[in-house]
Amino acid sequence: MGVDELLAGNKAARSRQARNRKRVRAARTRRGFVRTLIQLAGELLITAGVVVLLFVVWELWWTNIDAGNTQQNAVSQFARNFQGPVTPAAPQPAGTPPKNYGPPVVMPAINSPGEVFGVAYIPRFGKDYSRPLVDGVARAQLDTLGLGRYESSTMPGGVGNFAVAGHRQTHGAVLDAIDTLVPGDKIYVQTKDGYYTYVFRNDQIVLPTQGDVLLPVPTQKNAKPTQRFMTLTSCNPRFGTQERIIAYAVMESWQPASAGPPAAIAAQVAANKSKG
Structure with a gap:
């Protein structure tokens, strides 16, 4: 083999080696770029997961604490301004019918969103359960003060339908246990005028569009009310909004603040007074 051929062969070999090195560097660059993209995507997914987790913690934990404090302050404020004894009347002798206080006093409709006009006590939800009743069912009311009155409904003790709404899992979770009510459970409502005792009758699952549950006689269009109803509404299922759960009660009795x-509920009324 001549010198020229040898030199040409070496030059071709070096050229092939250079091309091979370029291909290797290009492949490494592509692999590095893909690896970087995968790492970046992984970090973004982790970050998104942390953000979602923090949002869930905020929604299910912090909003309950924040709203719970606001609601307790509202109950304490109401109790501080309430005029009347906090101890129950002496029990009637055995065989004596319950004292009749006459027709219940019904305060005029407030129609003032955000105004607290009473307190609800539901022993089935816990012996310490007491939540403020506020006018209005917008988020401004339900996200802070809990149980909001539909402004189209009557006031406590009125003939017709006293209807309220509340959250289940967030913002105080005031109706979280609505599905645990059983027929005969008592729901007590306190206003400045006195106490109204409602008895739970039944519940119903409906679509969000079924507004007839708020009629003066629930679900009965054009019916003239003769009874005093209380209707509790909340989302269903507990972590969804696809449906509404409706709890119906009928007033059993009332007694004036005096x-x-x-x-x-005497112990809880006294406890709220002491906090006020």
Whole structure:
């Protein structure tokens, strides 16, 4: 083999080696770029997961604490301004019918969103359960003060439908246990005028568009009311909004503020007064 051929062969070999090195560097660059993209995507997914987790913690934990404090302050404020004894009246002798206080006093409709006009006590939800009743069902009311009155409904004790709404899992979770009510459970409502005792009757699952549950006689269009209803509405299922759960109750009795609270909630009424 001549010198020229040898030199040409070496030159071709060096050229092939250079091309091979370029291909290797290009492949490494592509692999590095892909690896960087994968790492970046992974970091973004982790970050998104942390953000979602923090949002869930905020929604299910912090909003309950924040709204719970606001609601307790509202109950304490109401109790501080309430005029009347906080101890129940002496029990009637055995065999004596319950004292009749006449027709219930019904305060005029407020129609002032955000105004607290009473307190609800539901022993089925816990012996310490007491939540403010506020006018209005917008987020401004339900996200802070809890149980909001539909402004189209009557006031406590009125003939017709006293209807309220509340959250289940967030912002105080005021109706979280609505599905645990059983027929015969008592729902007590305290206003400046006195105490109204409602008895739970039944519940119903409906679509969000079924507004007839708020009629003066629930679900009965054009019916003239003769009874005093209370209707509780909330989302269903607990972590969804696809449906609404409706709890119906009928008023059993009432007593003026001067008569003291019903014995079943007297301890909680006194506790709220002491906090006020």
